[in-house]
Amino acid sequence: MTALRSPLRVAVLASGGGSNLQAITDYLDGLGDAGAARVVLVASDRAGAGALQRAARMNVPGVVLSQPTDGPALEALLSANRIDLVVLAGYLKLVPAEITRRWAGRIINIHPALLPKFGGAGMYGKRVHAAVIAAGETESGATVHQVNDEFDRGAIIAQERVAVVPGDTPETLAARVLEAEHSLYPRTVQSLALELSRTPR
Ligand code: GRF
Numbered sequence: 001m002t003a004l005r006s007p008l009r010v011a012v013l014a015s016g017g018g019s020n021l022q023a024i025t026d027y028l029d030g031l032g033d034a035g036a037a038r039v040v041l042v043a044s045d046r047a048g049a050g051a052l053q054r055a056a057r058m059n060v061p062g063v064v065l066s067q068p069t070d071g072p073a074l075e076a077l078l079s080a081n082r083i084d085l086v087v088l089a090g091y092l093k094l095v096p097a098e099i100t101r102r103w104a105g106r107i108i109n110i111h112p113a114l115l116p117k118f119g120g121a122g123m124y125g126k127r128v129h130a131a132v133i134a135a136g137e138t139e140s141g142a143t144v145h146q147v148n149d150e151f152d153r154g155a156i157i158a159q160e161r162v163a164v165v166p167g168d169t170p171e172t173l174a175a176r177v178l179e180a181e182h183s184l185y186p187r188t189v190q191s192l193a194l195e196l197s198r199t200p201r
Contacts (some may be wrong), residue, residue: 008084008193011041011077013091013126014066018042018051019178020089020110020185025058027186037077041081043074045093056135078103085196085199087189088147092124097149106196110185114159115143119152129170129177137164140173142181144188157192160184 007028014042021042022028028035040142042055055062061081069072074096078086088095088109100107111119113128118140123131132140141161160180164173 001092004150007035007038008197009040009082009194010037010085010087011043011081011083012039012051012087013043013095014051014089015044015046015049015092016051018049018054019091020156021051022049022054024087024089024186024189028190031190032104035192036197037085037178039087041077041083042045042073043077045091045169049068050058051090052118062119065093069096074099074152075102080129085189086147087185089185094149098126098143099150104148105146107159108188109152109154109193111143111145111149111152112181113143113175114139114141114161115145115152121141121151121154126174127168129173131167132164133168133170133173140164140177142177144185158184158188179200 014021016064018197025039028037041061041063042051042063043063044052047064050063063077071121085105086107113119118128118131138159141159144158145156148154154162160183162176162180172175
C-alpha cells in the first residue's frame with residue numbers, strides 16, 4: 001500500500017475575476033482523494049479582486065498584497081502558509097526576481113496565447129487577442145509556463161489550441177481562449193503536482 005501523500009499546498013495569485021482560480025478549485029475538488037493539490041491561499045494585489053470574493057465563498061483564506069514588489073514579504077506569506085506550488089492566474093504584477101529564482105520549477109502562469117508569440121510586457125487581456133487577429137493567425141490558444149523574471153518567457157509546460165474564426169473580435173476570441181484555459185490549467189496543475197510530489201523539495 002503506497003502511502004497517500006497529502007496534496008501539495010497551492011497559493012493562487014490573481015488580480016482579476018478569478019475564473020481560472022474557480023476552474024482549478026472545482027476540478028481539484030472533483031478529483032477528491034485523487035487530487036494531488038489543494039488551493040489553500042489566494043493572494044491579490046487588488047483588494048476588490050473578484051478572485052478574493054471567490055476565495056471567501058470557497059472558504060479559502062484570501063490576502064491582499066499591499067506591496068507586490070516586496071519579495072521578502074511574499075516569501076514570508078508563502079512559507080507561513082507552507083506553500084508547495086505558486087499558481088499565477090490573471091496576476092498582472094511582475095513577481096520579484098528573488099521569488100522566481102527561489103521558486104523556480106514551482107511557480108507557473110497561464111497566458112491567453114500560444115507563446116512564445118504574443119507574449120511579453122504589456123501583452124495581456126484584449127490586447128493579446130487583438131494582436132492575434134491583426135496578425136491574421138488562424139489559431140490561438142492558452143499556454144501554461146514556468147515563471148521566471150521576464151513576463152511570459154519561462155519554459156512552456158502545456159498548451160491548448162483554439163481556432164481563430166473569420167469575424168472574430170478580441171472579445172469572441174478571448175471567450176474561446178478562456179474556455180481552453182479552464183480546461184488546460186486545472187489538468188496541468190494536477191499533473192505538475194503529481195510530478196512534484198514524487199521529487200523531494
Ligand atoms: C486570463 O485570460 C488569463 O489568461 C490571463 O488573465 C485572465 C485571468 O482571468 N492571465 P481570470 O481572472 O482567471 O478570470
